[in-house]
Structure formats: C-alpha cells, structure tokens
Amino acid sequence: MKGTYAIGIDYGTESGRALLVDTKDGRVLASHVTPYPHGVIDKELPVGGVKLGTDWALQHPDDYLEVLRRSVPETLRLSGVSADEVVGIGIDFTACTILPVSPDNKPLCFDEAWKMRPHAYVKLWKHHAAQEDADRLNELALGRGETFLRRYGGSLSSEWLLPKVAQTLREDPDVFEAADRFVEAADWVVWAMTGTLARNSCAAGYKGTWHKAEGFPSRDYLKAADPRLESLAETKLRGDVIASGTKAGELTEEMARLTGLRPGIPVAAAIIDAHAAVPGVGVVAPGTMVLAMGTSLCHMLISSVEREVEGIRGVVEDGIVPGYFGYEAGQPAVGDMFAWFANQAVPGYVRDKAAEEGVSVFDYLGRGAAALAPGESGLMALDWWNGNRSVLADESLRGLIVGLGLHTKPEDVYRALLEATAFGTRRVIEAFERSGIEIASLSANGGIPQRNPLLMQIYADVTGKPVDIPAAEQSTALGSAMMGAVAAGSACGGYDTLAEAAARMGPPVKARYTPNEEHVRVYEELYEQYVALHDYFGRGADGVMHKLRKLKERAGKA
Structure with missing residues (x-):
C-alpha cells in the first residue's frame, strides 16, 4: 500500500x-x-x-x-x-x-x-x-x-x-x-x-x-x-x-x-x-511558550486575544497558527554569548584540561557550573552581548557582569551567563502575564536544549515553569x-x-525539566537583583552604555 x-x-x-x-x-x-x-x-x-x-x-x-x-x-x-x-x-x-x-x-x-x-x-x-x-x-x-x-x-x-x-x-x-x-x-x-x-x-x-x-x-x-x-x-x-x-x-x-x-x-x-518550529514541536494551542534556541532565542506563543505586551516584537493574526494571534519576543544573544566566552575569555588551562579529558570546553565548563548551587558564584550578568530585543528593544545596550573577584573561576562566569539568559526569558514571560496572557509551560527546541541539560534545568528553576524538550532535531x-x-x-x-x-x-517529548522548589526560592531573590540591574542600565544610569558605545565609535573613526 x-x-x-x-x-x-x-x-x-x-x-x-x-x-x-x-x-x-x-x-x-x-x-x-x-x-x-x-x-x-x-x-x-x-x-x-x-x-x-x-x-x-x-x-x-x-x-x-x-x-x-x-x-x-x-x-x-x-x-x-x-x-x-x-x-x-x-x-x-x-x-x-x-x-x-x-x-x-x-x-x-x-x-x-x-x-x-x-x-x-x-x-x-x-x-x-x-x-x-x-x-x-x-x-x-x-x-x-x-x-x-x-x-x-x-x-x-x-x-x-x-x-x-x-x-x-x-x-x-x-x-x-x-x-x-x-x-x-x-x-x-x-x-x-x-x-x-x-x-x-x-x-x-x-x-x-x-x-x-x-x-x-x-x-x-x-x-x-x-x-x-x-x-x-x-x-x-x-x-x-x-x-x-x-x-x-x-x-x-x-x-x-x-x-x-x-x-x-x-x-x-x-x-x-x-515560527515554523511552533507547530514543529506540536504546539498549536494557547498556554505554551516555544523557545527557538540557538545563537539567539525567539519566544513565541499563540493566543485567542490580541493584547499590547511590553517589548513585544510582533503580534500577528494568523501569523503562526491560522485562527490565533501569534506573538514574538526575543533575546539576541544566547548561544553566541556562550560561544564568545568559550572562544574569547576562558583561560588556556581550561582548554588544556578539556583536551586532556577528550571533552569540549562547553562540557568542561558545564560540569563545573553544575556543581555550583544557585547563588554560589556570587555573580549576576545582563545578557545583552548583542543588545536587548525584548523588553527594552534597544540594540545598542551591551552585556555586564557584576560581582567579579580574585577568586572567580571560569565555571562561575559560565553559570552566570546561563542564568542571565534564563532571567531574560523570565522578564519576557512577565511582560506577557502582566498583559493577561497566561503561560503554563515552555517548550525548548534547537541544538542547545538537546545538548545542555543544566541550562534547561536553570530555565525551569528561574521561570518556575516546566520545560519540555521535543524529540525533533529539525523542528x-x-x-x-x-x-x-x-x-x-x-x-x-x-x-x-x-x-x-x-x-x-508532532514529536513526542524527549525530556521534561520541572522546577526544583529549593532552587526556585533562591532564584526569586536573584531575579530581584537582575531586574534592578536591568532597569538601572537599561532605563537609567544616565545612559552609560550608550555613551560607551559612542566613545568606541568615535575612537574607531579617529
């Protein structure tokens, strides 16, 4: 047949x-x-x-x-x-x-x-x-x-x-x-x-x-x-x-x-x-935010209503699934920010040890970062290595790490960068929920969710929502x-x-990450500090990031 x-x-x-x-x-x-x-x-x-x-x-x-x-x-x-x-x-x-x-x-x-x-x-x-x-x-x-x-x-x-x-x-x-x-x-x-x-x-x-x-x-x-x-x-x-x-x-x-x-x-x-990844992971009804995660991150969800959402990058009727309003938000630096750190900022001994063990630099860093409890690194980062798409919509903003000290190790920084992207996603989720659009769960697709269980657990703990990983390599x-x-x-x-x-x-769920309640409580405190930094450098601080960018551009033309 x-x-x-x-x-x-x-x-x-x-x-x-x-x-x-x-x-x-x-x-x-x-x-x-x-x-x-x-x-x-x-x-x-x-x-x-x-x-x-x-x-x-x-x-x-x-x-x-x-x-x-x-x-x-x-x-x-x-x-x-x-x-x-x-x-x-x-x-x-x-x-x-x-x-x-x-x-x-x-x-x-x-x-x-x-x-x-x-x-x-x-x-x-x-x-x-x-x-x-x-x-x-x-x-x-x-x-x-x-x-x-x-x-x-x-x-x-x-x-x-x-x-x-x-x-x-x-x-x-x-x-x-x-x-x-x-x-x-x-x-x-x-x-x-x-x-x-x-x-x-x-x-x-x-x-x-x-x-x-x-x-x-x-x-x-x-x-x-x-x-x-x-x-x-x-x-x-x-x-x-x-x-x-x-x-x-x-x-x-x-x-x-x-x-x-x-x-x-x-x-x-x-x-x-x-946007094709939304039905590609089996999401065709409201309630689930789809995270298309690679070098950047695109947040997408569908809803039966059209609402104004802070920092939204688009809401379109029939934009994703016919009959619904499709919403898009985003973070312009995720995988490429991790790659920047691995390629440009880790010390030579990390590369040497990873090579000795026959693992990638990411695997080596991830193992050390996984051994840290939430808050143990003492660091907080803003995930703006390539600007901010949602909710500030300011491409000229740049990244920040607070709390560096003489005892800071590469795995501390790596974990802070992982957490920063999760905090950024939570800020996007809050913008939707404040507009009356409920999000019950997350579905993450792309190569990074398939390869980085630590990151996915951090997303579940920071957002307080379960994260599903669909069994689809080409969603x-x-x-x-x-x-x-x-x-x-x-x-x-x-x-x-x-x-x-x-x-x-639609593909079956390959893995589900559920929030660890103890970690959720710690991340609640850390997220308050993220929001404080987010608003200070993104909305206030006398435009210090913009001024630094202009000085760089002026120096480059000299």
Missing part, C-alpha cells in the same frame, strides 16, 4: 534543507542540505567586484533554486519514496529577507542591466545597513503617534521591510523605480514553484508591519517619510496576504521536472523559520512539512487543519 508523505524545506542563512516526512506519524525518512553557492554576500558582489558598505548582507536568489534542484531530488532518492506518494510541500525562510522583482517576477539581479547594483539583490535578514532609515521611520512614527508601533514594542528594526525599502529608495532610486514589487524571498520561492505570488501572513505581519484589519501603515505616514513612498502599499507591496500554511498553489510542470516531483502537488504559503522543517500536509488536505492524504497535522505528526 502506498504511503503519503510531505516535504518541508527550511531555508536558513547559509544553506537550505529538505526533509521528507511520513504524514501518518511525522517520522523523518530522509533529509538533505544544500549549502548556498554564493553564501552570504557581505564584501562585494559576485560579479564585477562591486564593493559593499558596512553592515551589508545580501544573497543571490538562484541559491534558493539550487536547494530545489539538489535537496528535493536527493531526499526522494535517499528515502526510496516515489514522487507519486508526496502529497504536499511547505517552506520556511529567514525574514525579513526581501528582493525587488520585475513585472514578470524576475529578480532584478538576474537582469544584465542591474546585476552590478547591490540594491538589486536579496537583502538578507541580517542586513543592518538600513539602520539610518529605521531610526528616521521610528522617529517619524513616534512623533505622529502611529498606532502600528504598539504591535512591535515601540520600534521597527533595521532588519525589517520598510527600512530596507527606504534604504533602496534613498541610495539607489533607479532600482526602486525599476522594482515592480518588493517581496519576501520566501514568497518568491513559492511563486517559482507554483506561478502564484502571494504574501505570507507571518512575514508580512512580523516584518512588514502589515495588519489583517488595517493593512500596511497609512499613505499619510509613508508620504511623510518620503513623497515617493505614498503609494507603496498599493503598488510595490501589493498582492494578497494569505495565512501561512494554507494552500498557495500547485507545483508547475517546469518545477516538477526540476525537483523530480509530480506536477500539481499543493504548496503551502511560507512561514518564518523560527522548523518538520513544521513546514506539517503545513505541506495541510495544504494537501485530508482528501489527498494530508490534514484539514494544522491542529490535526500536529496531533499526528
């Missing part, structure tokens, strides 16, 4: 992954990764040697097609599954990752006339060269009392759509004029697969300042930013916005030949990569595969709702 399978395609920063999943139980049959041939373009364009400025990060859209050319056929080969048995495809993507396209939806950088112009390429999510434009748009919105800012913690990020479009207009108005539309790379890939171009509600809402009832920011606001932007929403941002995970179209004959699949397979509207791609199954529908071997798909395809 034939089976029914779905493919989830996860487009990351450096590569794309295809995952082939059994729709009956979520079992992964095969996976394949394709590194992007052009990688992240941050020094010069791949043709002509055109140099890029500071904080630029571009990509080449053909790299996304290369994932379809290589990884999709390879997953079929590795799994032994027939193309006739694949019933649906879903994709997730980094965001905001946008590109300008011509009237026939061809990326401008594919055209000989534009391939030497940086603004004709894909602006990757971590393209930060639009900070000047973000600052100007934020100042204008605050001065005008624009209500859309409330849904984003009071400010737009330089990583988002409007600042990136505004930068294009300011620096290369010819490219702006030539662009028929600015679209998410995710939506462009769905168009390439189906011939239908629509905007997915997840990226449009979280990164494009779109609202289901209000649409994009008003013409008056856009005109005040630049008269040439007045009709932006109706022209270069036009197009239907459809809920992520719903059917966007069907695989074309051309794309079927390229991927080795059959034509007519339903393709789901795309979703942001981190984002699995969530996309679920959406592909929903796009197919029950009549074709899939499911009619995401809840049904998650119930059958």
Whole structure:
C-alpha cells in the first residue's frame, strides 16, 4: 500500500534543507542540505567586484533554486519514496529577507542591466545597513503617534521591510523605480514553484508591519517619510496576504521536472523559520511558550486575544497558527554569548584540561557550573552581548557582569551567563502575564536544549515553569512539512487543519525539566537583583552604555 508523505524545506542563512516526512506519524525518512553557492554576500558582489558598505548582507536568489534542484531530488532518492506518494510541500525562510522583482517576477539581479547594483539583490535578514532609515521611520512614527508601533514594542528594526525599502529608495532610486514589487524571498520561492505570488501572513505581519484589519501603515505616514513612498502599499507591496500554511498553489510542470516531483502537488504559503518550529514541536494551542534556541532565542506563543505586551516584537493574526494571534519576543544573544566566552575569555588551562579529558570546553565548563548551587558564584550578568530585543528593544545596550573577584573561576562566569539568559526569558514571560496572557509551560527546541541539560534545568528553576524538550532535531522543517500536509488536505492524504497535522505528526517529548522548589526560592531573590540591574542600565544610569558605545565609535573613526 502506498504511503503519503510531505516535504518541508527550511531555508536558513547559509544553506537550505529538505526533509521528507511520513504524514501518518511525522517520522523523518530522509533529509538533505544544500549549502548556498554564493553564501552570504557581505564584501562585494559576485560579479564585477562591486564593493559593499558596512553592515551589508545580501544573497543571490538562484541559491534558493539550487536547494530545489539538489535537496528535493536527493531526499526522494535517499528515502526510496516515489514522487507519486508526496502529497504536499511547505517552506520556511529567514525574514525579513526581501528582493525587488520585475513585472514578470524576475529578480532584478538576474537582469544584465542591474546585476552590478547591490540594491538589486536579496537583502538578507541580517542586513543592518538600513539602520539610518529605521531610526528616521521610528522617529517619524513616534512623533505622529502611529498606532502600528504598539504591535512591535515601540520600534521597527533595521532588519525589517520598510527600512530596507527606504534604504533602496534613498541610495539607489533607479532600482526602486525599476522594482515592480518588493517581496519576501520566501514568497518568491513559492511563486517559482507554483506561478502564484502571494504574501505570507507571518512575514508580512512580523516584518512588514502589515495588519489583517488595517493593512500596511497609512499613505499619510509613508508620504511623510518620503513623497515617493505614498503609494507603496498599493503598488510595490501589493498582492494578497494569505495565512501561512494554507494552500498557495500547485507545483508547475517546469518545477516538477526540476525537483523530480509530480506536477500539481499543493504548496503551502511560507512561514518564518523560527515560527515554523511552533507547530514543529506540536504546539498549536494557547498556554505554551516555544523557545527557538540557538545563537539567539525567539519566544513565541499563540493566543485567542490580541493584547499590547511590553517589548513585544510582533503580534500577528494568523501569523503562526491560522485562527490565533501569534506573538514574538526575543533575546539576541544566547548561544553566541556562550560561544564568545568559550572562544574569547576562558583561560588556556581550561582548554588544556578539556583536551586532556577528550571533552569540549562547553562540557568542561558545564560540569563545573553544575556543581555550583544557585547563588554560589556570587555573580549576576545582563545578557545583552548583542543588545536587548525584548523588553527594552534597544540594540545598542551591551552585556555586564557584576560581582567579579580574585577568586572567580571560569565555571562561575559560565553559570552566570546561563542564568542571565534564563532571567531574560523570565522578564519576557512577565511582560506577557502582566498583559493577561497566561503561560503554563515552555517548550525548548534547537541544538542547545538537546545538548545542555543544566541550562534547561536553570530555565525551569528561574521561570518556575516546566520545560519540555521535543524529540525533533529539525523542528522548523518538520513544521513546514506539517503545513505541506495541510495544504494537501485530508482528501489527498494530508490534514484539514494544522491542529490535526500536529496531533499526528508532532514529536513526542524527549525530556521534561520541572522546577526544583529549593532552587526556585533562591532564584526569586536573584531575579530581584537582575531586574534592578536591568532597569538601572537599561532605563537609567544616565545612559552609560550608550555613551560607551559612542566613545568606541568615535575612537574607531579617529
């Protein structure tokens, strides 16, 4: 008897992954990764040697097609599954990752006339060269009392759509004029697969300042930013916005030949990569906060109500699970902060001892940190090595460690850094709960939760909530595969709702960490000190962190 399978395609920063999943139980049959041939373009364009400025990060859209050319056929080969048995495809993507396209939806950088112009390429999510434009748009919105800012913690990020479009207009108005539309790379890939171009509600809402009832920011606001932007929403941002995970179209004959699949397979509207992890770990109802934990941490949850939440980075109806409001908050430094300490700050003897024992530096530090009781290190840290995303929404803030002494050991500092990220998450949780949105438990996914039981126990103890670790190594791609199954529908071997798909395809819980009541009591006291430092350096202290940053920038230019 034939089976029914779905493919989830996860487009990351450096590569794309295809995952082939059994729709009956979520079992992964095969996976394949394709590194992007052009990688992240941050020094010069791949043709002509055109140099890029500071904080630029571009990509080449053909790299996304290369994932379809290589990884999709390879997953079929590795799994032994027939193309006739694949019933649906879903994709997730980094965001905001946008590109300008011509009237026939061809990326401008594919055209000989534009391939030497940086603004004709894909602006990757971590393209930060639009900070000047973000600052100007934020100042204008605050001065005008624009209500859309409330849904984003009071400010737009330089990583988002409007600042990136505004930068294009300011620096290369010819490219702006030539662009028929600015679209998410995710939506462009769905168009390439189906011939239908629509905007997915997840990226449009979280990164494009779109609202289901209000649409994009008003013409008056856009005109005040630049008269040439007045009709932006109706022209270069036009197009239907459809809920992520719903059917966007069907695989074309051309794309079927390229991927080795059959034509007519339903393709789901795309979703942001981190947000795909919510259904990917089996969460499709309110009450559980999903922690997508890697170099940074994205906090996501769904609710039946829309509320203003302090420091929120986005609330979007149909943004994650259709029928619910999806919320996003975040901490921009978690795994990369731990990596900074291991790579830049531990003494040589730690590396030597770890090598002698045949373990990693992290394992060595973790063993020493686990031997400490809460509070025993005597240290407190602020987890702002890469700024603060929630709840202060201030990317210029930086990290801090208080309590260092002559007897402080590396494991003391490491534990303080672990605890700092947990305190930061608790601060985010409190912001939600003060707005009347209840959180009963946490679900943590990513490589770090799988490998660091000490950190997960600290999260349970600091937050006072149980933390589940799902048995899914690729939860984002699995969530996309679920959406592909929903796009197919029950009549074709899939499911009619995401809840049904998650119930059958969602992973079991691999481990559960419950709060240690004795530790909880100590962390209550420590958290009071964290909040005191958080508010002093984040809201007061005469802006000492901002002043230090400005002095550094001035010295760097001298």
